[in-house]
Amino acid sequence: MVLARVALAVMVVVSLTVMALPRAQLAPLGVVNPSEAVIGAGVAAAVVMLIGVALSAPVGPQGAATLGLLVVAGMVAGAAVGAIRLPDIGSSVAWLVSLLLVPALVQMSLAWPQAQPQPRVERWLAMATWAAVGVVGLARLAVWDPFADATCVLGCAANPLALHSDPRLARTLLDVMLVATAAACLATAALVMRRNRFWPGGVACLLLATDALVRLAADGPLAQPTAVALHQARCIGLALVGGALAMAGWSRLRRHGRLLRLAAELDASPAPGTYQASLRRALGDPTLRITYPGVRKQPTDATEDAPASAGGRGQATTVLVRSGTPVAVITHHQQHGAALAAALGPAARMAIDNERMQAQLRSRLEELRASRERIVERGDAERLRLERDLHDGAQQRLLMTGYELSRATLADPSLAAALHPVSRDVATALDELREIAHGIYPGILESLGLPAALGALADGPVPFQLQDCPDRRLAPPAERAVYHIVATALGHPQRSNADGPALVTAAVGLPGDTLHLHVTGLGPLPTGLVQTWQDRVGALGGKVEVSGSQLECVLPCG
Amino acid sequence: MRAAMRVVVAEDVLLTRAGIVRLLTDAGVDVVGEADDVDSLMSQVRAQAPDIVISDIRMPPTHRDEGLVAAARIQRDHPGTGILILSQYVESDYAMQLLREHPGGLGYLLKDRVFDIATVIDALRRIADDECVIDPTIVRRLLARPRGAHDPMDDLTSREREVLALVAEGRSNDGIAQALFVTPRTVEAHVSEVFAKLHLDPEPGSNRRVMAVLTYLKSPRQPGSPKR
Numbered sequence: 001m002v003l004a005r006v007a008l009a010v011m012v013v014v015s016l017t018v019m020a021l022p023r024a025q026l027a028p029l030g031v032v033n034p035s036e037a038v039i040g041a042g043v044a045a046a047v048v049m050l051i052g053v054a055l056s057a058p059v060g061p062q063g064a065a066t067l068g069l070l071v072v073a074g075m076v077a078g079a080a081v082g083a084i085r086l087p088d089i090g091s092s093v094a095w096l097v098s099l100l101l102v103p104a105l106v107q108m109s110l111a112w113p114q115a116q117p118q119p120r121v122e123r124w125l126a127m128a129t130w131a132a133v134g135v136v137g138l139a140r141l142a143v144w145d146p147f148a149d150a151t152c153v154l155g156c157a158a159n160p161l162a163l164h165s166d167p168r169l170a171r172t173l174l175d176v177m178l179v180a181t182a183a184a185c186l187a188t189a190a191l192v193m194r195r196n197r198f199w200p201g202g203v204a205c206l207l208l209a210t211d212a213l214v215r216l217a218a219d220g221p222l223a224q225p226t227a228v229a230l231h232q233a234r235c236i237g238l239a240l241v242g243g244a245l246a247m248a249g250w251s252r253l254r255r256h257g258r259l260l261r262l263a264a265e266l267d268a269s270p271a272p273g274t275y276q277a278s279l280r281r282a283l284g285d286p287t288l289r290i291t292y293p294g295v296r297k298q299p300t301d302a303t304e305d306a307p308a309s310a311g312g313r314g315q316a317t318t319v320l321v322r323s324g325t326p327v328a329v330i331t332h333h334q335q336h337g338a339a340l341a342a343a344l345g346p347a348a349r350m351a352i353d354n355e356r357m358q359a360q361l362r363s364r365l366e367e368l369r370a371s372r373e374r375i376v377e378r379g380d381a382e383r384l385r386l387e388r389d390l391h392d393g394a395q396q397r398l399l400m401t402g403y404e405l406s407r408a409t410l411a412d413p414s415l416a417a418a419l420h421p422v423s424r425d426v427a428t429a430l431d432e433l434r435e436i437a438h439g440i441y442p443g444i445l446e447s448l449g450l451p452a453a454l455g456a457l458a459d460g461p462v463p464f465q466l467q468d469c470p471d472r473r474l475a476p477p478a479e480r481a482v483y484h485i486v487a488t489a490l491g492h493p494q495r496s497n498a499d500g501p502a503l504v505t506a507a508v509g510l511p512g513d514t515l516h517l518h519v520t521g522l523g524p525l526p527t528g529l530v531q532t533w534q535d536r537v538g539a540l541g542g543k544v545e546v547s548g549s550q551l552e553c554v555l556p557c558g
Numbered sequence: 559m560r561a562a563m564r565v566v567v568a569e570d571v572l573l574t575r576a577g578i579v580r581l582l583t584d585a586g587v588d589v590v591g592e593a594d595d596v597d598s599l600m601s602q603v604r605a606q607a608p609d610i611v612i613s614d615i616r617m618p619p620t621h622r623d624e625g626l627v628a629a630a631r632i633q634r635d636h637p638g639t640g641i642l643i644l645s646q647y648v649e650s651d652y653a654m655q656l657l658r659e660h661p662g663g664l665g666y667l668l669k670d671r672v673f674d675i676a677t678v679i680d681a682l683r684r685i686a687d688d689e690c691v692i693d694p695t696i697v698r699r700l701l702a703r704p705r706g707a708h709d710p711m712d713d714l715t716s717r718e719r720e721v722l723a724l725v726a727e728g729r730s731n732d733g734i735a736q737a738l739f740v741t742p743r744t745v746e747a748h749v750s751e752v753f754a755k756l757h758l759d760p761e762p763g764s765n766r767r768v769m770a771v772l773t774y775l776k777s778p779r780q781p782g783s784p785k786r
Contacts, residue, residue, distance in 0.1 A: 388621065391616070391646060392571055395646060396571045396573050396574045397573070399574050399577065399669050399670065399672075400573050400574060400576075400577045402670055402672075402673040403574075403577035403578060403580070403581045403672065403673070404577065405673065406581055406672070406673050406674070406675050407580060407581050407584050410581070410584050410585060410675060411584070423673050426670070426673070427670045427673060430646075430669075430670045431670075434646055434647075434648065437646075443616070443646075443647060444647060444649045444651065444652075446621075446622055447615065447616070447622040447623040447626075447652075448623065448649075448651050448652070448655070452649065452651035452655075453649075455651065455776065456649040456650070456651060458703055458776075459648075459649070459699045459700070459702075459703060460704075461704060462704065463703075463704040463705065464704075500704075501704075
């Protein structure tokens with residue numbers, strides 16, 4: 001692909017250099033040895049121009065066709081002016097084909113960087129130029145006899161295609177051709193400049209138009225100084241246009257290279273969430289933005305946003321559609337539309353769709369996780385409220401009753417025997433209520449934290465040893481989850497042979513930002529219990545694993 | 559006969575506070591101030607300079623450990639003021655957290671212990687004498703902890719276990735002697751025997767030995783028991 005383009009560029013340079021040599025213009029005027037400088041300038045300008053054309057030719061097969069046409073036109077133009085010796089019939093056809101330079105330039109300028117102009121008016125203009133040049137060219141060829149043409153000195157081979165020699169008609173048709181060329185080029189230049197698109201094309205058209213108008217105005221052989229000046233102006237214009245073309249083409253080639261690199265990256269492994277950054281790098285457009293319709297949490301961070309807002313000046317939008325549904329909306333600078341369209345091949349589309357699906361999945365998972373966390377939190381809050389209600393309500397009333405019984409006994413010691421059993425019952429009720437309240441929500445966890453709460457579990461009927469526990473407060477949900485697991489696990493100790501339940505141990509560690517809980521000495525566990533642990537820990541983004549008599553729990557604990 | 563003890567009562571539930579205050583008043587204790595949160599408690603302590611502060615653990619605003627925080631501040635800012643924590647919680651950590659800072663003039667009783675007003679009056683006296691008082695229920699729970707085989711506690715006689723419990727409750731040798739109807743010298747012998755069997759350093763002060771015993775009872779068991 002690249003080799004073909006380089007070869008094409010070399011051919012263009014060689015052939016059009018010949019065309020740019022000013023023989024045809026100067027020889028008829030008697031200039032036998034035009035100054036070296038003039039020839040050198042012409043060659044240099046042509047070389048710059050041709051490198052520009054080669055580099056900036058549109059992408060794709062149709063663009064290559066337009067470029068090819070330019071090349072052929074250039075070569076035959078060289079032949080037409082006699083630089084290349086051809087049979088007579090060849091000279092005639094070459095002259096006709098060389099005329100196609102004008103419509104080819106018009107089409108390329110209007111369509112750049114694509115192969116076809118997009119608005120209908122512009123397509124018509126291009127077609128009309130092709131038609132006018134073709135028809136008038138053929139007509140002139142039919143009536144033109146080089147021998148009868150006073151302006152023809154070199155390359156004036158016999159015209160075997162001439163049906164009838166009519167110098168006046170030939171001259172008129174040439175004028176018509178010059179007028180048509182000037183009109184088409186001016187219109188194209190105006191359109192290109194107004195839309196602020198491919199200005200090198202516009203300048204080239206202006207140059208062609210001026211050239212045509214000057215030749216029209218001269219209406220015959222030019223005076224030598226005028227011809228030299230005109231030629232110098234053409235050289236400067238050609239060099240300018242060629243330089244601009246080369247710059248535009250170079251930046252486009254670089255961008256194309258980046259896009260190719262991006263495609264390679266995508267092939268390798270598209271990391272989800274990086275596609276926007278990759279496209280921004282590839283196109284050099286920091287305002288480019290990919291959004292995925294229907295995804296609540298977009299994969300790209302909001303802080304990455306460039307200041308330019310979507311829909312601002314010069315912004316355009318490309319919507320990627322897959323199976324009839326839009327999967328991604330890309331907002332970018334409008335000048336990158338074509339490059340983007342070329343870059344978004346099937347692989348890139350699949351990668352973007354993949355990123356969208358991953359983003360959607362992550363967004364849903366995050367919602368789900370948050371919802372699980374809320375459910376657990378709400379349950380805990382409700383239990384805490386119940387425990388406080390018990391503490392501040394029923395327990396306080398029972399205490400009050402007990403105090404009043406004591407006062408009665410104090411006032412009248414003879415009541416002691418009767419009231420003592422009542423007082424004991426109240427105390428027992430308080431004991432039971434305390435156990436219930438503790439079961440609903442362990443107050444010691446709330447007030448003294450994990451080490452004290454876990455340590456107090458050794459007061460229960462199962463031998464328990466807390467081996468390690470960081471002496472600092474953690475996030476309440478994490479503390480509750482760990483306490484809940486250890487407290488309920490203690491209900492299922494491993495049974496040793498003779499002396500009842502074996503020792504259960506627990507160790508809590510805080511390596512980095514995670515909490516590790518390790519419990520040993522567990523007997524067979526009901527599946528429902530493990531499920532409860534997994535629900536609770538899973539809601540916090542952690543996990544629990546039980547294997548044999550051991551339990552491992554890992555919790556994120558920022 | 560010593561003068562009536564002056565106490566400040568801190569408890570956020572009005573009903574309970576009124577009950578305690580009436581009972582104490584009936585029993586001849588001089589309640590010089592009442593408080594329902596830490597700030598009012600601190601200002602009462604400053605204004606009244608009571609002998610003893612009786613305080614709940616959970617108070618506004620967070621209902622977590624405000625009573626313990628206030629107790630630590632009183633111990634620091636008003637040394638010599640006794641503190642009796644009345645609580646619903648049987649876990650030993652609350653009491654031990656205070657004892658760790660300041661071993662004397664401190665008590666921790668369950669709220670229903672107050673049903674027996676004589677126990678409370680006795681506790682207040684002991685606190686005023688700079689002893690410490692730990693609720694018997696808490697001590698019982700610690701002693702009843704399941705232990706594995708080859709536990710030094712198994713080597714204690716039942717009398718020695720009684721003595722150990724009374725030591726843990728914060729009683730002096732004289733107090734233990736009175737409770738068990740034996741001579742103080744017998745108690746002394748029992749105590750040194752218990753400490754020897756549990757490999758505890760014989761502590762001279764009775765307050766320090768409370769913490770030592772509680773810590774021993776709470777500490778994870780030594781390795782070697784039971785076989786798994």
